[in-house]
Amino acid sequence: MIHKYKLNGYNLCLDVHSGAVHVLDDITYDVLDYCDESMTAEAPETMLKDLSDRYERDELLEAYAALYELYEMGQLFSPDDYEQFADLMTKAPVKSMCINISHDCNLRCEYCFAAKGDFGQGRCLMSFDTAKKAIDFIIAHSGTRHNLEVDFFGGEPLMNFDVVKQTVEYARSIEQKYNKRFRFTITTNGLLLDDEKIDFINREMHNCVLSLDGRKEVNDKLRVTPNGKGCYDIIVPKYQKLVAQRGDKDYYIRGTFTTYSKDFTADVLHMKELGFEQLSIEPVVSDPKLPYSIKEADLPMVFREYERLAKTLIEMRQRGEYFNFFHFMIDLDQGPCAIKRLRGCGCGNEDGQPQ
Numbered sequence: 609m610i611h612k613y614k615l616n617g618y619n620l621c622l623d624v625h626s627g628a629v630h631v632l633d634d635i636t637y638d639v640l641d642y643c644d645e646s647m648t649a650e651a652p653e654t655m656l657k658d659l660s661d662r663y664e665r666d667e668l669l670e671a672y673a674a675l676y677e678l679y680e681m682g683q684l685f686s687p688d689d690y691e692q693f694a695d696l697m698t699k700a701p702v703k704s705m706c707i708n709i710s711h712d713c714n715l716r717c718e719y720c721f722a723a724k725g726d727f728g729q730g731r732c733l734m735s736f737d738t739a740k741k742a743i744d745f746i747i748a749h750s751g752t753r754h755n756l757e758v759d760f761f762g763g764e765p766l767m768n769f770d771v772v773k774q775t776v777e778y779a780r781s782i783e784q785k786y787n788k789r790f791r792f793t794i795t796t797n798g799l800l801l802d803d804e805k806i807d808f809i810n811r812e813m814h815n816c817v818l819s820l821d822g823r824k825e826v827n828d829k830l831r832v833t834p835n836g837k838g839c840y841d842i843i844v845p846k847y848q849k850l851v852a853q854r855g856d857k858d859y860y861i862r863g864t865f866t867t868y869s870k871d872f873t874a875d876v877l878h879m880k881e882l883g884f885e886q887l888s889i890e891p892v893v894s895d896p897k898l899p900y901s902i903k904e905a906d907l908p909m910v911f912r913e914y915e916r917l918a919k920t921l922i923e924m925r926q927r928g929e930y931f932n933f934f935h936f937m938i939d940l941d942q943g944p945c946a947i948k949r950l951r952g953c954g955c956g957n958e959d960g961q962p963q
């Protein structure tokens with residue numbers, strides 16, 4: 609399978625299964641339309657005929673031969689090597705777990721994926737007994753895997769901070785016995801952060817995800833407290849303190865854009881101005897009938913905005929200014945594992961090989 613497209617003046621072709629990315633000249637890009645998984649060394653007559661009004665026959669043959677060489681090298685229309693392992697996955701060991709430690713939240717974000725924090729099930733917090741059973745479960749089902757990932761999620765996990773602490777302490781206490789190493793992640797809306805929680809997160813959490821939608825007016829339009837006030841002024845100084853004390857441990861600021869903020873490059877740049885360097889912003893996932901949803905008609909602008917953000921990022925890096933946009937992190941040498949590891953995907957794989 610390939611994906612071919614034009615961007616920023618380049619003709620690009622991504623060979624999906626090998627991960628190879630090719631930059632093509634115009635003629636090769638056009639010839640590619642006549643190639644598929646069953647291509648042979650002989651150039652198709654239809655291609656030679658169809659393109660004869662634009663290119664010389666020798667040029668067409670040369671372009672086709674170059675593509676065929678890529679095909680032979682397994683870098684074009686390459687087979688899906690992972691398909692053969694699909695059945696094995698059902699019996700694969702459990703390597704990561706998301707613990708919904710809090711079915712409650714102290715914000716009432718308009719676009720909340722969790723029905724304003726309680727998932728429509730009533731507000732409640734997980735007991736330590738249940739969290740302990742979750743840790744026992746992942747150990748029992750993790751086979752020979754050494755690194756295990758546990759993500760504290762909600763609602764707002766810090767509303768159940770004591771149980772988070774107890775759970776981490778319990779997991780650490782049995783690591784040696786079972787020859788496991790836990791890597792914890794927490795996602796927070798920031799409201800309850802204080803010095804004690806910042807210390808704990810920076811000590812125990814391998815990664816932390818800090819929710820912020822960018823500019824104050826954008827964030828405060830939808831991320832509001834139960835009394836309807838925006839949370840920007842409360843959370844930003846707390847995030848700045850946490851990140852300043854975090855050293856080289858992973859974190860990222862995670863935002864959501866909606867139909868109201870399709871110019872989200874401005875939000876990413878605002879996060880950067882606040883002093884954050886690890887940034888992410890994603891489209892809201894919601895019923896298209898809701899007023900803040902991204903509609904079909906919004907897509908051309910959203911696509912243009914991603915390109916604008918990419919150009920901005922490149923220009924800033926050329927000037928020596930750095931920030932990292934999470935969704936542009938494609939490691940062309942190591943494949944998706946290297947990316948997911950930063951996200952705390954649970955791969956826990958030190959050498960980038962699938963496990």
Ligand code: SF4
Nearest residue numbers: 713715717720763797
């Ligand atoms: S902080 Fe998260 S869980 Fe809480 S209301 Fe906002 S989106 Fe929902």
